[in-house]
Structure formats: structure tokens, C-alpha cells
Amino acid sequence: MERAACERLDRECPLANCRERFSLPEGVLYFDGNSLGALPRTAAADIDRVVREEWGQGLIESWLDADWFYLAREAGDEIAPLIGASAGEVIVADSTSVNQFKLAASLLRQSEGRSRVVTERVNFPTNIYILEGLVDLFETRFDLVLAEPGDLAGSIDNDTALVVLTHVNFRTGAMHDMAAITAHCRERGVPVIWDLSHSAGAVPLALNQWGVEYAVGCTYKFLNGGPGAPAYIYVAESAIAAFEPAMTGWFSHANQFGFEDRYRSAEGIEKCLVGTPPILSLRAVMHGVRCFDGLAMDDVVRKSRRLSELLIRLVDEGLPGGSLALASPREPAKRGSQVSFRHAHAYPVSKALRAANVVVDFREPDILRFGIAPLYMRYVDVWDAADALVRVMTTESWKAHMSDTPDPVT
Ligand SMILES: *Cc1c(COP(=O)(O)O)cnc(C)c1O
Numbered sequence: 001m002e003r004a005a006c007e008r009l010d011r012e013c014p015l016a017n018c019r020e021r022f023s024l025p026e027g028v029l030y031f032d033g034n035s036l037g038a039l040p041r042t043a044a045a046d047i048d049r050v051v052r053e054e055w056g057q058g059l060i061e062s063w064l065d066a067d068w069f070y071l072a073r074e075a076g077d078e079i080a081p082l083i084g085a086s087a088g089e090v091i092v093a094d095s096t097s098v099n100q101f102k103l104a105a106s107l108l109r110q111s112e113g114r115s116r117v118v119t120e121r122v123n124f125p126t127n128i129y130i131l132e133g134l135v136d137l138f139e140t141r142f143d144l145v146l147a148e149p150g151d152l153a154g155s156i157d158n159d160t161a162l163v164v165l166t167h168v169n170f171r172t173g174a175m176h177d178m179a180a181i182t183a184h185c186r187e188r189g190v191p192v193i194w195d196l197s198h199s200a201g202a203v204p205l206a207l208n209q210w211g212v213e214y215a216v217g218c219t220y221k222f223l224n225g226g227p228g229a230p231a232y233i234y235v236a237e238s239a240i241a242a243f244e245p246a247m248t249g250w251f252s253h254a255n256q257f258g259f260e261d262r263y264r265s266a267e268g269i270e271k272c273l274v275g276t277p278p279i280l281s282l283r284a285v286m287h288g289v290r291c292f293d294g295l296a297m298d299d300v301v302r303k304s305r306r307l308s309e310l311l312i313r314l315v316d317e318g319l320p321g322g323s324l325a326l327a328s329p330r331e332p333a334k335r336g337s338q339v340s341f342r343h344a345h346a347y348p349v350s351k352a353l354r355a356a357n358v359v360v361d362f363r364e365p366d367i368l369r370f371g372i373a374p375l376y377m378r379y380v381d382v383w384d385a386a387d388a389l390v391r392v393m394t395t396e397s398w399k400a401h402m403s404d405t406p407d408p409v410t
Contacts, residue, residue, distance in 0.1 A: 001314065006379035009306075014299045019376045021291045022224070029358045029385045033373025034198055034338050037224030043287035050283050071286075072230075072277045076269065078289045079223070079232050082297070083196060083215070084206035089234055091269045092219065092285060093251075093277060096197055096231040097126045099216040100164070102272060103233065104134055105246035107162050107191045107214070108142060114161035114190075121146040124170050127195060131164060153184055160190045167205075168198035168336030171367045173328040175203060175336045179210035186211060197221060197231075201292065202304050202337030202374060213239040222337065222373060224288030229281045233272045240268060249274035291375055303374035304337040310382045311339045311370060318390035327367055337372045347410070348401035352392045355401075358385045362410045 010016055022038040024030065030038065054062040063069045076090035083090070093099065108117070117131055128146065135144045147155040156163055163185050168175045178194060185192040194215040199205055201222030207215060215234040219225030235243055245265055250256055251273035254264040265271050292300075309332065315324060327340040343349055343366060350362035361369040370385070392398050 001310075001317070001383075003380060003383050006310070006383040009379040013303060013379070015295065015303050015374060018291070018295065019378065022376045024376060027357055029381050029388070030377075031358065031360045031370040031372070031385060033224075033375075033377070034202070034221050034369075034371030035361055036227060037201075037221055037288060037373065038376055039226070040224055040284075040287040040291050042290075043226070043284050046287065047280060047283055050280060055279075068277075068279050071279060071282045072273060073270065075219075075282055075285050075289065076232055078286065079200070079219070080234075082205070082223075082289070082292060083200050083217075083234065084208055084210070085234055086208060086237060088269055089208075089237055089240075090232050091272050092230050092232045092282060093273050094230060094233075096195065096216050096218045097130055098274075099231050099233040099272070100127055100130045100193065100195065101134065102245065102247045102274070103193050103214050103216060103235075104131060104162060104164060105137075106244060107193070108134060108138060109246050110242075110244060111161040111191075114159050115142055116145050116155075116157070116160045117142045117162050117164070118145045118147055118152075118155050118160050119164045120149065120152060120166075122149055122169055122171065123164070124166050124195065124197070127164050127166060152181070156185055156188060156190055158188055160185075160188065163190055163192040164195070165192065166195040166197065168203065168338075170198055171327065171363050171369070172340050173198075173336045173338040173369075175199075175329075175334055178212065179206075182211050198336050198338070202300065202372070204297065204301050207234060208236065212236065219285045219288060223285070224291055224375075225285035226281060226288065229285050229288070230278055233269075235269060235272060240271065243271060245271045247274050251275055251277075295375075300374050304372050305332040305335075307372045307374060307377055307379065307382050308332065308335065308337065308339050310379060311372075311386055314383065314386035315341070315389060318386060319393055323393050324368070324389075337374065339370045339372065341368045342366045343368055345398060345402070347406065348398040348404065349392060350410070351401035351404050352398040353385075353388060355397075356388045356392065358388045360385075364410075 023041045054066040075092040077087040080090045135142045196217030213236045218231045220229040248263045324341040327342045329335045346368040347362045
């Protein structure tokens with residue numbers, strides 16, 4: 001495939017103009033939009049205005065005059081259509097890890113008689129760590145089960161109190177069948193929390209249609225909310241009435257400014273709030289999510305798959321000896337918006353690519369990960385990155401990075 005063919009694909013792409021919605025550095029091929037999304041073009045000036053006017057001039061009045069008080073809910077309502085949820089089912093607060101704790105603690109506290117907490121060994125570690133801490137907190141009441149890949153369905157039984165899964169695997173990009181697993185759990189009366197961090201904004205999600213009751217996810221990846229932006233939490237309308245929050249802060253009180261002596265939970269999704277929201281970051285989340293305005297999710301998903309397939313094909317063609325093994329599923333419907341390869345020296349390879357202005361991730365122990373952000377990635381970017389990768393591998397320029405000290409962030 002020639003580069004000119006990619007230029008043509010870019011011209012014909014229904015999302016071609018979306019790249020204009022972002023402010024991207026010149027000359028960088030950015031394959032980390034699944035780790036930290038790009039800066040929405042409208043964000044910087046608006047946040048500057050929020051700081052100077054709403055904070056500087058409006059001061060405390062801005063809680064109402066600038067709607068700060070409703071922002072967490074408003075941001076949730078904007079995220080809802082991207083994940084197949086309805087307004088009032090999503091709210092933005094805290095980090096994904098903290099939201100995972102909030103949901104899991106609440107559901108475990110409400111669980112009766114069941115003892116197994118099931119997740120996967122390959123889950124994103126924060127989910128496992130959070131569950132470990134929680135199981136300890138409940139002392140002897142629960143056991144944590146780390147299911148091996150392929151053995152997940154068999155690990156979920158009538159003694160399972162809770163299942164926690166990540167939809168798209170952070171290393172390989174393998175994507176679970178969320179509808180089927182949710183149905184399997186619900187038939188056994190097991191609540192399941194889905195982590196959508198690597199899914200929202202890039203893969204098809206239909207939470208309501210799939211009967212999903214609980215989910216969390218972060219906003220700084222494909223949703224472009226900015227570094228450390230607060231995460232979201234979803235509880236289906238059908239589940240919210242019975243949901244009793246375990247972390248009971250004043251922002252989830254039924255009468256917050258009544259300053260009552262005792263806790264009484266709010267009725268709706270505000271049950272999932274705890275304390276004062278980070279307004280500046282929340283504003284950035286609004287800009288990130290609004291980059292999806294007017295786009296059809298089908299077009300986004302189609303482009304993600306085409307870009308991914310192009311990368312796989314160019315690497316297959318350019319490195320026929322198989323010096324890089326595809327770690328992601330080949331079947332598009334089983335893959336999230338990323339393409340991962342395995343290589344025994346994946347870290348030096350990632351450093352050599354960065355030296356060639358191709359920003360990718362290394363993930364322990366042997367994964368080279370290309371995140372595919374369909375809103376701003378071009379077909380020519382994939383062509384150029386594959387070209388750089390083939391060159392790094394065939395010239396073995398990665399060997400110059402063999403003794404690089406590992407960065408504290410990869
Ligand atoms: C990125 C990511 C997180 C991040 O959690 P934070 O608490 O926001 O740092 C959580 N879960 C998954 C699956 C992720 O990919």
C-alpha cells in the first residue's frame with residue numbers, strides 16, 4: 001500500500017475535519033490518545049476565562065452563577081450518549097480507582113450470603129488492588145478470585161458476590177463481549193461493574209441495551225478531558241433506587257445545604273458523589289466530550305477499525321519475518337481501539353520510536369502499544385508510523401536504547 005492511497009483515504013474520511021478540533025504538536029505521530037487524549041482546541045482559552053472571570057471575579061457566586069454546582073451532573077449527561085446510557089445515569093467525580101472502590105464497597109456491603117469476588121488476573125491492576133483492599137476491609141467475609149483468561153464464565157457462580165471487569169484489556173486490546181457476560185452474571189444474580197476506561201469514545205457501547213447496571217471509566221483517554229481529569233460513574237436507572245452508597249459524603253446528601261446531623265442519601269445518580277468537584281478539570285472534561293458533538297459513533301468506530309487494520313497490515317507486509325508478534329486479536333470486533341505487538345525488547349523499541357517522533361507506549365513485560373484515536377489520527381499517520389517501526393526493526397536502531405534506564409512513567 002502506497003502513502004498516496006492513505007492521503008486519499010484521509011480526504012474521503014467523514015471524520016477528516018475532526019482533527020481541527022484539537023491542538024496537536026507539529027511533527028509528532030501520537031499513538032497515546034488511549035493514555036492521555038489530545039488537547040481540545042477550545043479548552044485553553046475557556047479555562048483561562050474560568051480562572052480569571054468565574055473564579056477571579058465571580059468568586060463563590062460562581063457556584064450558581066456559572067453553574068459550577070451542576071457541572072458534575074452536566075458532564076455526566078454529555079458522556080451518557082457516548083456509552084449508550086441515558087441522562088441521569090452518569091456523573092463525573094473522583095478518579096476511576098476511587099469510583100471503583102465506591103461502587104464495589106457499596107455492592108459488597110449490600111451482598112447477602114455470597115463469598116466470591118471475581119475479577120481477572122489480566123485486569124488493569126488498580127481494579128485488582130482496590131478489590132484486595134476491600135476484601136481485607138470486610139475481613140473474612142469475601143475471597144478474591146483472579147480468573148485466568150478463558151476461565152472467566154466458569155468462575156462466576158451462585159456464590160459470586162461481585163464481578164469486576166475491564167471491557168478492553170490495557171495490554172492486548174482484547175475486548176470482552178459485555179452483553180453476553182452481563183447476561184451470564186445477571187442470570188446468576190451477580191452484580192457486575194464494568195471499567196470502560198479504554199472503551200468510551202472509541203468502541204461501540206450500549207450499556208442500557210446490554211443490561212449493564214454499574215460502570216466506571218476515565219475521561220482523560222479517548223474522551224480528551226486532560227491530565228488527571230475526574231472519572232465518571234454509571235448506575236442504571238433501574239438499579240439506582242436500591243443502590244446504597246458506602247462512601248457517604250455531603251455532596252451525596254439528600255439535603256446538602258440543610259447541614260443535617262445525620263446522613264440521608266440523595267435519590268438519583270448524585271448518590272455517587274462524595275465531596276467538592278474539581279471545577280477547572282471538569283470544565284476541561286466538557287471540552288473533551290464536546291469534541292464528539294455531531295459525530296456518528298458508527299463513523300468513529302469504523303475509522304478506529306480501519307486505522308487499526310491498516311497498521312496491522314503494514315506491519316505484516318513490512319516485517320514478513322514476524323519479528324513483531326501481534327498481541328491484539330486480529331478480528332476487529334474482538335479488539336478495542338489499539339494495536340499491540342509483543343517483542344522481547346519492547347521497551348528499547350518504544351524508545352527508538354519515540355526518538356523518531358512516534359509516541360507509543362511500552363507495557364510490562366513485552367508489549368508495544370499503539371493507541372488509535374480516530375478523532376484526530378490520520379491514515380497517513382499510521383503509514384508514517386508503520387514506516388518508522390519497520391525501519392527501527394530492520395536497522396535494529398532499538399539496540400542503541402538497550403541500556404536506557406526505564407522511565408518512571410511508560
Ligand atoms: C487508565 C485506567 C484507569 C485509571 O484509573 P485512575 O484512578 O483514573 O488513575 C483505571 N482503569 C483502567 C482500566 C484504566 O485503563
